[in-house]
Amino acid sequence: MTTTTTTTTTSTSTSTSTSTTATVVAGSAGAVEALDGAEGSLAARRTRRRRGLAPGKRLPASRLTGPALVVVVWAVASAAGQLDPGAIPAPWTVLRTSGQLWSDGTLPTDILTSLQRAGSGFALGLTAGVALALTAGLSRIGEALIDGTVQLNRAIPTLGLIPLFILWLGIGETFKIAIIAIVVYIPIYLNLYSALSGIDHRFVELAEVQGLSKLRFIREIVIPGALPGFFVGLRLGVTGSWLGLVVLEQINATSGLGYMMFQAQNYGRTDVILVGLLIYGIFGLVSDSAVRLIERRVLSWRRTLNS
Amino acid sequence: MATHTEQLTTEAAPTVRLRGLTRSFDGRTVLDHVDLDLPAGQLTALLGHSGSGKSTLLRAIAGLDHEVVGSGGLSAPDRVSVVFQDSRLLPWRRVLDNVLLGADGKEAAERGRAALAEVGLAGRERAWPNELSGGEAQRAALARSLVREPELLLADEPFGALDALTRIRMHGLLRELWERHRPSVLLVTHDVDEAIVLADRVLVLDQGRIGLDLAIDRPHPRSYRDPLLGEYRERLLAALGVTEDHTEDHTEDHTDDKNDKDQEVHQ
Ligand SMILES: Nc1ncnc2c1ncn2[C@@H]1O[C@H](COP(=O)(O)OP(=O)(O)OP(=O)(O)O)[C@@H](O)[C@H]1O
Ligand SMILES: [Mg+2]
Numbered sequence: 001m002t003t004t005t006t007t008t009t010t011s012t013s014t015s016t017s018t019s020t021t022a023t024v025v026a027g028s029a030g031a032v033e034a035l036d037g038a039e040g041s042l043a044a045r046r047t048r049r050r051r052g053l054a055p056g057k058r059l060p061a062s063r064l065t066g067p068a069l070v071v072v073v074w075a076v077a078s079a080a081g082q083l084d085p086g087a088i089p090a091p092w093t094v095l096r097t098s099g100q101l102w103s104d105g106t107l108p109t110d111i112l113t114s115l116q117r118a119g120s121g122f123a124l125g126l127t128a129g130v131a132l133a134l135t136a137g138l139s140r141i142g143e144a145l146i147d148g149t150v151q152l153n154r155a156i157p158t159l160g161l162i163p164l165f166i167l168w169l170g171i172g173e174t175f176k177i178a179i180i181a182i183v184v185y186i187p188i189y190l191n192l193y194s195a196l197s198g199i200d201h202r203f204v205e206l207a208e209v210q211g212l213s214k215l216r217f218i219r220e221i222v223i224p225g226a227l228p229g230f231f232v233g234l235r236l237g238v239t240g241s242w243l244g245l246v247v248l249e250q251i252n253a254t255s256g257l258g259y260m261m262f263q264a265q266n267y268g269r270t271d272v273i274l275v276g277l278l279i280y281g282i283f284g285l286v287s288d289s290a291v292r293l294i295e296r297r298v299l300s301w302r303r304t305l306n307s
Numbered sequence: 308m309a310t311h312t313e314q315l316t317t318e319a320a321p322t323v324r325l326r327g328l329t330r331s332f333d334g335r336t337v338l339d340h341v342d343l344d345l346p347a348g349q350l351t352a353l354l355g356h357s358g359s360g361k362s363t364l365l366r367a368i369a370g371l372d373h374e375v376v377g378s379g380g381l382s383a384p385d386r387v388s389v390v391f392q393d394s395r396l397l398p399w400r401r402v403l404d405n406v407l408l409g410a411d412g413k414e415a416a417e418r419g420r421a422a423l424a425e426v427g428l429a430g431r432e433r434a435w436p437n438e439l440s441g442g443e444a445q446r447a448a449l450a451r452s453l454v455r456e457p458e459l460l461l462a463d464e465p466f467g468a469l470d471a472l473t474r475i476r477m478h479g480l481l482r483e484l485w486e487r488h489r490p491s492v493l494l495v496t497h498d499v500d501e502a503i504v505l506a507d508r509v510l511v512l513d514q515g516r517i518g519l520d521l522a523i524d525r526p527h528p529r530s531y532r533d534p535l536l537g538e539y540r541e542r543l544l545a546a547l548g549v550t551e552d553h554t555e556d557h558t559e560d561h562t563d564d565k566n567d568k569d570q571e572v573h574q
Binding site for chain 2: 202203205206207208209210211212216220221224225227299301302
């Protein structure tokens with residue numbers, strides 16, 4: 001931004017022949033070239049700054065800009081009658097439907113059921129992933145026992161396990177939670193394990209020199225050093241829990257948001273389906289933002305690099 | 308003050324004592340029966356070509372090399388500090404917490420603050436390592452090594468990554484800290500002038516052995532332009548196989564120096 005502004009100012013003040021539009025489009029490099037013959041070229045060169053490669057400052061609430069635009073287009077198209085209300089109902093129809101569903105009590109129950117499923121599965125997966133990664137990452141025996149097994153598990157698409165799990169655990173809640181837990185634990189394990197075992201050798205040396213005990217070494221160097229990797233896994237895990245939930249509830253719906261949408265499909269209620277999708281989306285967005293927030297707090301030392 | 312190096316060495320028990328230290332990697336011998344005594348409270352510099360084994364020797368003394376084999380003994384004190392070429396600060400700990408890494412006890416924090424003040428970083432205790440300049444980070448690393456009140460301070464090219472101006476200031480600082488705390492220091496460096504200005508004794512590692520062991524009897528603080536230091540510089544450069552205006556095979560020069568008795572001490 002600064003680059004273009006500076007150059008434009010110089011060009012307009014020194015050489016009237018250069019058209020402003022051309023300068024703006026050309027950016028700094030082009031502008032300086034265009035000015036080469038002019039008397040002001042030296043000044044232009046001097047004031048010219050290196051083109052910043054960083055994307056620059058974030059626009060405020062930039063994450064919401066895209067979705068807001070989609071809603072606006074949706075609303076305008078609906079109002080203009082461009083959309084078939086049977087296929088894509090208007091935003092206000094969806095809002096009204098969700099209000100009805102909420103007040104008749106079905107929506108809160110369905111949301112709660114889905115949240116419980118995703119929450120329990122996520123908690124289980126998180127616990128398992130962290131426990132396994134710590135065991136494998138901190139002890140050679142643990143590594144020998146666990147890592148190969150998890151890598152094998154990872155090679156099997158988890159959703160392919162659904163039939164087997166239904167036979168084992170019945171079609172109730174347990175199998176759903178188990179599947180979600182598996183979807184969650186794998187990315188958490190993989191990222192945390194690789195972060196733990198990939199500890200910088202220079203820090204190991206430092207710990208030896210400073211006479212740290214094994215325990216303090218793990219607590220003060222290995223774990224904090226592995227936290228960035230853990231958060232990568234955590235965010236994938238959160239996404240995974242919603243993904244697992246949606247798939248399970250669409251295929252094997254007996255209650256919850258997926259059940260609601262399944263029913264709506266039978267009655268051709270696209271508005272209800274959209275309500276379900278919207279809520280899934282909100283869940284995903286909110287949980288991801290929450291993890292981001294925690295990450296920013298915990299890894300505050302990284303701010304100096306990212307800002 | 309350090310003009311009586313020879314007497315010191317003969318009297319006090321050495322802080323570090325190496326006999327027949329040998330280290331090879333995949334059959335290639337890097338250290339070949341090295342014998343070395345580092346007397347208490349002496350500031351020694353270790354010079355050598357790149358790849359001559361300086362870091363290997365230092366790591367062995369620091370106890371970081373778990374595979375070192377030696378026919379003889381290796382005795383080094385418990386309280387050893389190492390300053391690395393990179394500051395090696397943990398990015399997730401604030402500067403003071405970095406300085407206190409591995410330090411215990413209630414007065415540790417006080418000592419940490421004092422050490423930071425000594426290296427001119429008072430007031431930066433709560434900074435993150437990312438926020439420090441290269442020279443500041445290296446000073447923090449120096450403070451971290453001081454907190455342990457080491458008997459032996461090993462430094463592997465601690466100023467190698469710094470610019471020339473900062474390096475000169477760090478030389479003053481190191482010398483000052485050494486005079487106050489009096490640990491034995493082994494300073495690995497590439498820089499002949501750095502060795503001459505700082506050290507009371509300069510070793511040259513060559514072909515896996517200590518090829519030259521030179522006492523530098525000049526008062527401190529020394530100037531880089533002291534003409535009397537030029538003589539030492541020439542001898543060291545010759546031992547490293549470098550003459551003032553051209554490079555030649557260093558083995559010949561090196562043998563010359565080895566037979567030059569009057570400058571050779573401790574052997
Ligand atoms: N872990 C290792 N495995 C194999 N070879 C090694 C290892 N460490 C060092 N060496 C070899 O030992 C020799 C001496 O290495 P060292 O790092 O001690 O050199 P140096 O004198 O410190 O060099 P520089 O001045 O460049 O730091 C080199 O040839 C190096 O390749
Ligand atoms: Mg080295």
